Structures are given as structure tokens and as C-alpha cells.
Amino acid sequence: MAGLNVSIAFFFLVLGTCEALRRLSKRLLAPGLLGCLAAELLRMLLEIGPWGGLGPDVVLTLLFLLFAVHTACADGAAANPTISLQEFLLFEHGPVATVAKLLAQCVGAGLGWALTKLYWSWELTQLHLIQNLMASECSSSIHTSPHLGALVEAACSFFFHLVLLRVRRSPAVCRVPVLAATVTFLTYVAVPATGAFFNPALAAASTFLCAGSSLRDYIQVYWLGPLTGMLAALLLYQGNIPRFFQKNLLYGQKSKYKIPKARVTHAEDGEQRQKGKGEKSNPVPKSHSSETSL
Numbered sequence: 422m423a424g425l426n427v428s429i430a431f432f433f434l435v436l437g438t439c440e441a442l443r444r445l446s447k448r449l450l451a452p453g454l455l456g457c458l459a460a461e462l463l464r465m466l467l468e469i470g471p472w473g474g475l476g477p478d479v480v481l482t483l484l485f486l487l488f489a490v491h492t493a494c495a496d497g498a499a500a501n502p503t504i505s506l507q508e509f510l511l512f513e514h515g516p517v518a519t520v521a522k523l524l525a526q527c528v529g530a531g532l533g534w535a536l537t538k539l540y541w542s543w544e545l546t547q548l549h550l551i552q553n554l555m556a557s558e559c560s561s562s563i564h565t566s567p568h569l570g571a572l573v574e575a576a577c578s579f580f581f582h583l584v585l586l587r588v589r590r591s592p593a594v595c596r597v598p599v600l601a602a603t604v605t606f607l608t609y610v611a612v613p614a615t616g617a618f619f620n621p622a623l624a625a626a627s628t629f630l631c632a633g634s635s636l637r638d639y640i641q642v643y644w645l646g647p648l649t650g651m652l653a654a655l656l657l658y659q660g661n662i663p664r665f666f667q668k669n670l671l672y673g674q675k676s677k678y679k680i681p682k683a684r685v686t687h688a689e690d691g692e693q694r695q696k697g698k699g700e701k702s703n704p705v706p707k708s709h710s711s712e713t714s715l
Contacts, residue, residue: 427545432483435536440494481605489601493593501620502526503578503651504585510655510664530626561633562616562624563642570615570638571646577607577619578650586658619647 624643
């Protein structure tokens with residue numbers, strides 16, 4: 422119980438620190454690119470920081486809480502390279518802003534992982550002591566073949582982005598719990614196979630340096646897998662990828678306006694109408710009533 426209290430306290434400490442730094446960055450940094458960088462960096466710190474020292478029976482509950490809280494206060498930051506690339510493909514952000522987001526996410530993930538290892542080094546609980554010993558000789562999170570692992574990560578990314586595309590315009594009161602529940606469910610299903618990252622930056626900071634798999638396997642599972650899943654979800658939802666194709670490749674576009682069908686008239690009616698028009702245009706002169714009498 423003491424270890425759980427310490428982990429929860431660390432969670433709120435990270436949350437409060439990131440929120441304070443985010444508000445400070447809004448005042449100090451000019452709006453636009455620098456503000457975007459700060460938001461992505463701070464959210465990535467919040468994403469990866471609280472993962473230290475939590476058992477599997479607590480992770481899912483705290484994951485739902487974590488994702489719900491920092492999605493509600495993310496201020497538009499994605500903390501996931503596949504989300505930033507999806508926004509780029511939808512023409513929501515340009516190439517410069519997208520590259521800046523990706524760099525900020527990588528830096529934030531690295532700093533977050535360093536913060537987590539520093540937190541373990543304090544050894545506030547016995548679990549932290551074990552995690553600290555395991556961190557120096559960590560093992561790969563891929564517990565299946567690379568091809569199957571890439572398929573699992575692609576499936577997780579596919580369902581996540583499909584839900585994200587469906588609810589991204591919805592009010593926060595609906596969007597936040599739906600996304601948090603989706604991430605929690607996908608994590609529960611896919612953890613035994615790959616660790617259920619479906620976030621290239623988070624996976625690169627957490628497991629790329631661990632022994633047991635090659636760099637090629639890590640790239641295939643944790644980068645190519647989520648990217649493929651995102652592209653498949655976008656293609657299925659939109660029918661095309663707007664940045665590459667303007668034409669809808671999957672769904673036929675229906676016209677919003679209905680063209681009324683022409684009424685077929687009988688030939689006799691047409692002749693009568695034409696005759697009637699002729700009578701009006703060329704009226705027959707009236708004959709004199711009678712000759713004047715002598």
C-alpha cells in the first residue's frame with residue numbers, strides 16, 4: 422500500500438509540474454512553433470514519467486486516469502508521432518510544424534525516461550529497488566515474432582486512430598473517457614505480446630535499448646506497425662489520404678442535390694399546347710357582322 426501511495430504521489434507531482442511548466446511556457450514563449458514544441462515536450466514528460474514502479478494490477482487503472490487527465494489538459498498536444506503525422510496528412514498542420522512536433526516528442530520521451538530512472542534510483546519502495554536493478558539489464562518487450570508483433574501494434578494503432586477520428590470533433594466530456602477507455606482496453610489485450618505501446622516515441626525511449634531484439638525488429642514492430650495502422654484507419658475512415666489523393670478511393674461521392682426527373686408528356690398534349698400557343702400568337706380576325714343596309 423505504501424508503494425502505491427508513493428506512485429500516486431509521484432503521478433500527481435509530475436502532473437502538477439507539467440501543468441505549471443505548460444502555463445509558464447504560454448506566457449514566456451511566443452504563440453506558434455515554440456508553444457507547440459513546449460506543449461509536446463511537456464506532455465511527453467507526463468506520458469512517460471509515472472510509469473516507474475507500478476505493478477500490472479495497478480497499471481490499467483492508473484493508465485485510464487493518466488490518459489484521461491492529460492488528454493483533458495493537453496492543450497492540443499499529441500505526444501504521439503502517429504497522431505502528428507495523421508494531422509499532417511489531413512492538412513491540419515504543415516510540414517514545419519509537424520517536424521517540430523516530432524522532434525519535441527522524441528526529446529520529451531528521452532527526458533521522461535531519464536526522469537523515471539532518476540525516480541527509481543531514490544528507491545522509495547522495494548518495487549523501485551527491483552525496477553532499478555532491472556533497468557540496467559532490461560529485456561525486450563517483444564514476446565512474439567517480429568512479424569506478429571508488428572501486426573499487433575498495427576492493430577492497436579488502427580483501432581485507436583479509428584476511434585480518434587470518430588470522436589476528435591466531439592465535446593471533451595465525451596472524447597476524453599472514450600479515448601482513455603480505448604487505450605486501456607488495447608493495452609490490456611496487447612501487453613503480453615508487445616507491451617502495447619502503439620506510440621513510436623514512447624517505445625523508442627522505453628525499450629529500444631533493451632537486449633533481446635535487434636534494432637531492425639524494434640523499428641518494424643514499434644515504428645512501422647503503428648504507422649501502418651494509422652494509415653489504414655485514415656484510409657478506411659476518409660476513403661482516401663487527403664495529402665496524397667484528392668479522389669475518394671473507397672466510397673462513391675453522392676451529390677447533395679437531387680436532380681428532378683423530367684416528366685414525359687403525351688404527344689397529343691404537346692400538340693394541343695403548341696396549337697394553343699399558335700392561336701394566341703396568330704389570332705383569327707373577326708368577320709364583319711353584316712353588310713350595311715341601304
